[in-house]
Amino acid sequence: MAEDRERWGSRSSFIFAAVGAAIGLGNVWRFPYITYQNGGGAFLIPYFIALITAGIPLMILEYAVGLKTQGAPPVALKKIWKKAEWIGWFAILIVFVLATYYATIMSWAVNYFYHSFTLAWGRTGPEINNFFNNILLGKSGSPGILGGIQWPVLAGLAITWILIYLALFKGVKTLGKIVYFTVGIPWLILIIMVIRGLTLPGAIDGLNFYLTPDFSVLLNPRVWLAAYGQIFFTLSLAMGTLIVYASYLPKDSDITANAFITSLANCGTSFFAGFAVFSTLGYLAQSMGVTVPEVTTSGLGLAFVTYPTAINLLPVASQLFGALFFLLLLTLGIDSAFSQVEPVVGSIADKWGFNKKWVLPSVCIFGFIVGIPFTTRGGFYWVDIVDHFIATYGLTLVGFLECIVIGYVFGASEIRGYINSVSDVRIGPWWDVFIKFITPIVLGVSFVMQLIKLIQRGYGAYPIWTAFTGIGLLIVLLILSFVFSKRKGGNP
Numbered sequence: 001m002a003e004d005r006e007r008w009g010s011r012s013s014f015i016f017a018a019v020g021a022a023i024g025l026g027n028v029w030r031f032p033y034i035t036y037q038n039g040g041g042a043f044l045i046p047y048f049i050a051l052i053t054a055g056i057p058l059m060i061l062e063y064a065v066g067l068k069t070q071g072a073p074p075v076a077l078k079k080i081w082k083k084a085e086w087i088g089w090f091a092i093l094i095v096f097v098l099a100t101y102y103a104t105i106m107s108w109a110v111n112y113f114y115h116s117f118t119l120a121w122g123r124t125g126p127e128i129n130n131f132f133n134n135i136l137l138g139k140s141g142s143p144g145i146l147g148g149i150q151w152p153v154l155a156g157l158a159i160t161w162i163l164i165y166l167a168l169f170k171g172v173k174t175l176g177k178i179v180y181f182t183v184g185i186p187w188l189i190l191i192i193m194v195i196r197g198l199t200l201p202g203a204i205d206g207l208n209f210y211l212t213p214d215f216s217v218l219l220n221p222r223v224w225l226a227a228y229g230q231i232f233f234t235l236s237l238a239m240g241t242l243i244v245y246a247s248y249l250p251k252d253s254d255i256t257a258n259a260f261i262t263s264l265a266n267c268g269t270s271f272f273a274g275f276a277v278f279s280t281l282g283y284l285a286q287s288m289g290v291t292v293p294e295v296t297t298s299g300l301g302l303a304f305v306t307y308p309t310a311i312n313l314l315p316v317a318s319q320l321f322g323a324l325f326f327l328l329l330l331t332l333g334i335d336s337a338f339s340q341v342e343p344v345v346g347s348i349a350d351k352w353g354f355n356k357k358w359v360l361p362s363v364c365i366f367g368f369i370v371g372i373p374f375t376t377r378g379g380f381y382w383v384d385i386v387d388h389f390i391a392t393y394g395l396t397l398v399g400f401l402e403c404i405v406i407g408y409v410f411g412a413s414e415i416r417g418y419i420n421s422v423s424d425v426r427i428g429p430w431w432d433v434f435i436k437f438i439t440p441i442v443l444g445v446s447f448v449m450q451l452i453k454l455i456q457r458g459y460g461a462y463p464i465w466t467a468f469t470g471i472g473l474l475i476v477l478l479i480l481s482f483v484f485s486k487r488k489g490g491n492p
């Protein structure tokens with residue numbers, strides 16, 4: 001089977017695809033904001049430690065599994081250990097759910113991009129707030145009220161899924177060319193945004209806010225968990241993406257250098273994006289005569305409310321910068337979005353031997369349909385809730401299980417032997433220690449601590465039943481993983 005497997009056109013195509021999967025919406029907003037929330041400049045210390053102790057070791061592991069087995073996650077994990085196929089399916093189901101709401105966030109960006117030409121989102125902060133919450137999303141006020149579909153959001157969702165289909169339908173070789181653009185364009189835009197941001201009055205206040213360290217936070221376990229969570233999310237670990245991408249490489253490809261390049265490119269981009277974001281926020285604060293923390297709202301609101309407000313205030317070419325910013329989000333996000341779909345398609349094709357020509361459109365149409373509830377007036381809350389359960393619990397669970405299967409059942413030192421036999425940079429026994437002890441302990445502790453917090457307080461300000469729905473969703477995905485793994489495959 002391996003001989004007729006699809007292949008990347010070159011090593012750099014693979015690296016760009018992996019970097020493109022990693023760099024996404026998570027880098028431009030999540031990273032700077034999480035950094036600020038967790039001690040500013042001091043957060044870079046746990047972030048860097050998380051990268052070294054968990055991010056890079058697990059990335060090496062996932063590349064090795066994909067490369068060695070030449071299969072998508074379910075088949076790959078089955079080859080590692082006969083009983084582990086369900087873990088692969090669990091990762092695939094999780095990444096599928098992730099794709100459905102990630103595409104919804106992309107749809108918001110599609111709408112904003114469209115409106116940026118006329119700056120239709122309004123002039124002032126309150127107007128933009130109203131545009132996002134009431135006009136675009138038509139928020140119902142509670143996750144219990146779905147209300148009707150918001151048609152522009154549905155249209156944006158359809159456009160996103162069509163883009164995903166178009167990027168993937170010609171196969172991995174073409175994908176390997178597309179990623180040069182979906183990585184190159186956002187980098188170019190980011191450079192422009194950083195230069196523009198740094199030359200604005202007040203920029204320095206924003207940067208002070210971003211980079212001034214508060215070392216006392218290093219004693220707070222929440223900060224360390226935030227750092228590990230961000231590393232897993234940003235590197236797209238434990239989602240099957242890296243396994244399937246590596247499986248399209250020839251069997252003797254380098255593993256370790258590729259892992260170092262991908263992870264450092266991603267984290268460097270995050271750090272750089274922080275300059276664009278916070279310099280602009282410094283400008284916004286100065287224009288409004290307030291301090292930087294006062295303009296900084298949480299998470300997604302920042303991208304869709306605060307930043308457009310700052311853009312409106314630009315002395316010249318605000319339309320252009322508005323369009324550029326949302327083009328940045330779209331080009332950053334699209335390669336992450338299709339990197340969430342390819343593992344699903346690859347896994348179904350690998351297990352049952354179906355032709356990807358049919359699997360891909362079926363997955364895209366199904367993904368679009370599953371995403372429709374997110375386009376309703378209650379959809380925003382469900383994006384938030386589902387994201388929390390998928391990204392926090394699902395991801396840590398899969399990462400933990402991968403470490404156990406590789407570290408103990410297959411044997412960390414065995415797979416390290418394989419890694420060293422194909423890689424330029426050799427890794428030592430330290431890697432075994434990470435895979436067998438440090439990474440699973442960190443993930444296990446993080447999982448349990450989050451769960452305790454959830455049981456005590458529910459999630460966010462939502463009613464407690466939403467937390468049970470989230471847990472229920474994960475249990476359904478677990479059951480489905482077992483069902484899929486028990487089905488007979490079409491391939492040996």
Ligand code: PFF
Binds near residue numbers: 098
């Ligand atoms: N790493 C992406 C981001 O930071 O936006 C998100 C992501 C992409 C997660 C692909 C998982 C994945 F498989």
